[in-house]
Amino acid sequence: MIALSFVNRHNFRYYRLALDFHDNYLKWLRILKITIEDVAREANVSAMTVSRALRNPEKVSTKTREKIEAVVERLGYVPDPAASALAAGRTNVIGVIVPSVTNNVFSDVMLGIYEQSEGSKWQIQLGNSRYSPLEEERLVRTFLSQKPAGLIISGLDQSETTAALLKAAKCRIVQIMECGSAPYDMMIGFSHLEASRAATHHLLEEGYRRPACISARLDPRSQRRLEGYRIACREAGIFDPRRIVTTPRPSTVTLGGELVADLLSKVPDTDAILCNNDDLALGAMFECQRRGIAIPETIGICGFNDLEMMAAANPSITSVRTHRMEMGRKSMQMMDDALSGKEPKVSNIDLGFEIMVRESTSRKKA
Amino acid sequence: MIALSFVNRHNFRYYRLALDFHDNYLKWLRILKITIEDVAREANVSAMTVSRALRNPEKVSTKTREKIEAVVERLGYVPDPAASALAAGRTNVIGVIVPSVTNNVFSDVMLGIYEQSEGSKWQIQLGNSRYSPLEEERLVRTFLSQKPAGLIISGLDQSETTAALLKAAKCRIVQIMECGSAPYDMMIGFSHLEASRAATHHLLEEGYRRPACISARLDPRSQRRLEGYRIACREAGIFDPRRIVTTPRPSTVTLGGELVADLLSKVPDTDAILCNNDDLALGAMFECQRRGIAIPETIGICGFNDLEMMAAANPSITSVRTHRMEMGRKSMQMMDDALSGKEPKVSNIDLGFEIMVRESTSRKKA
DNA sequence: CAGCGAAATGATAGCGCTATCATTTGTCAA
DNA sequence: TTGACAAATGATAGCGCTATCATTTCGCTG
Secondary structure (H helix, E strand, O other): HHHHHEEOOOOEEOOOOHHHHHOHHHHHHHHHHHHHHHHHHHHHOOHHHHHHHHHOOOOHHHHHHHHHHHHHHHHHOOOEEEEEEOOHHHOOEHHHHHOOOOOHHHHHHHHHHHHHHOOOOOEEEHHHHHHOHHHHHHHHHHHOOOOOEEEEOOOOOOHHHHHHHHHHHOOOEEEEEEEOOOOOOOOEEEOOHHHHHHHHHEEEEEEEEOOOEEOOOHHHHHHHHHHHHHHHHHHOOOOOOHHEEEEOOOOOOHHHHHHHHHHHHHHOOOEEEEOOHHHHHHHHHHHHHOOOOOOOOOEEEEEEEEHHHHOOOOOOOOEEOOOHHHHHHHHHHHHHHHHHOOOOOEEEEOOOEEEOOOOHHHOOOO | OHHHOOOOOOOOOOOHHHHHHOOOOHHHHHHHHHHHHHHHHHOOOOOHHHHHHHOHHHHOOOHHHHHHHHHHHOOOOOOOOHHHHHHHHHEEEEEEEEOOOOHHHHHHHHHHHHHHHHOOOOOOEEEEOOHHHHHHHHHHHHHHOOOOOEEEEEEEOOOHHHHHHHOOOEEEEEEEEEEEOOOOEEEEEEEEEHHHHHHHHHHHHOOOOOOEEEEEEHHHHHHHHHHHHHHHHHOOOOOOOOEEEEEEEOHHHHHHHHHHHHHHHHHOOOEEEEOOOOHHHHHHHHHHHOOOOOOOOOOOEEEEOOOOOOHHHOOOOEEEEEEEHHHHHHHHHHHHHHHOOOOOOEEEEEEOEEEEHHHHHOOOOO
């Protein structure tokens, strides 16, 4: 069965058996490793032709390509990405930097990115900056050292150094999550300030006159949402700083309840609560229910992001829908287009938002 | 200011300015790139010494090390990981393969992994298999081609090919999420079957006689939890297959409500619901509330995983606490130990679980 | 069937780093 | 001071692949 054996560049004869070999010595490993040269030798072509057949099949004749593919299959050849990256001076890596992996918002965005990248040659690599600009800087450095094809990064608020690194970077960049005027390259998101302002307007329209705002984890986007609330209140001439209750602690449902408790002890006449995210909103709702406060009659509750559970809650909770999965998908699509030479027509997209009015703020009906 | 300029191997003189150069041509890029040779020349040592100073500082004299560090800093040298991987035949990458990035369970595990890896030299790389064994296989291949130092993979149910690849792999492997008898290498998790069985026992102890079970996304772990429920019911002589309602759709809070609706239309006398995860449990609770069904008096509800919101809900929801972050942390620690030569004493850890009894099943008190 | 341009293939020379072993320098006891 | 040994450093030779350009083969026209 000659077809089941072959001799590699070290004059080492392989049999099917070789697959089962176990050996810890580096040298042995290397001798055993199947390289592009092995494939070339078996297929009676040059290494270069094998390389082409694998990366640009259209540059190789059909006959040759099929022959090579058969050998690749038979030997189980897998290209070494390190060697490829070194020789080509670039990779198919697209780095994605998000501030949190536990926050549903970012996992939805990631889902969109993964889905859109499916079937493409791009390899997604996730970095978690844990809301730390320093960690973000470290990640950018790490990613850039890998010569990625592209970088997807969250937000507008990079450190000065990070910004300098990104501006000088030779790869394409998509900023996600927010809208702003000076993208490094491309951008897709929405205005957190406007979204929050619109949500506050909605509360006012529903007849609430003393709306409060609770917020946790004061990252830049939270801050801008808070600012949207402030602006809307000032516009209506009802701004009262006592009605803003915040904490630097990360958001949880429990925390939502605690912030409401804090809020109501300070300003008991509050008649609506704009929650900076949906976890807080859910916690706020539970806390109100525990206190026997009627929702939406006595207090209205509005969340932010419109996670799936908002519609299922009892009462269902009004929230600001943000298009997270779409943001992920489109960011990846922009990246793919840019890297494929079809420069996207619009490189700075505002996805907007949508106020999903539900029972928790529908006082009129009642 | 000679100190601010230097001449690289292409006899190209750098100034601080060079950092701002923009040029799309590969050749220019390469000429501009600072390499280990550049550092060596500036520091009057060999490239090898620079390499050592950066990777094994203790193998280089203090004086030399400091000199090199200064040059590295001044030139902004960053090693090329591709070249390093190619020359060394290995990397500091630890691949992590999880079936979902949106599921809170896995994001908690990831958080633990990230936290534990902080400050170490290991570079975490996340892969998302989307509950597909084929995608998992593709990911394993991709990771292995990168010669990772280690692989962290979820569950016991790999495809045959994947299993063969993992067994033959030269890197360390930690399996997470479950307990089993034949790890590829190391393992840490808990028994989903036992956890679910214990939860069912709890319901029976609370006096519930007609407990049902709802489940979505029938992955292997869900199936084993279902099996735990079945076993417990059979042991009590009350098993009734009509009380199991499942769907292949992924879990959501809304779906929890729908499954309960379905369940109650089929077997209205159900007096407790074991939910295969906490999202379903929350949805089940909302649906019961909407129908005016008293919890825990008429129907008891128990979740699985004990996400943070379970304790905050109203009523608070009983759930099976699983030690997800600890699992992430410990898996990474085992990996680190194994790679650092301190072979862990126990290589197959059962983290157990804990029934967190709360209002939603505390009928006795009432 | 010659001759031409395009398509297909090959030869060569690195990419930037590290394993290995050789050489130099330093340290300390006798 | 000398010699023996360890510590520090260096020279060399790739790792496996691809960019580049040279060469060969093919398809077609006149």
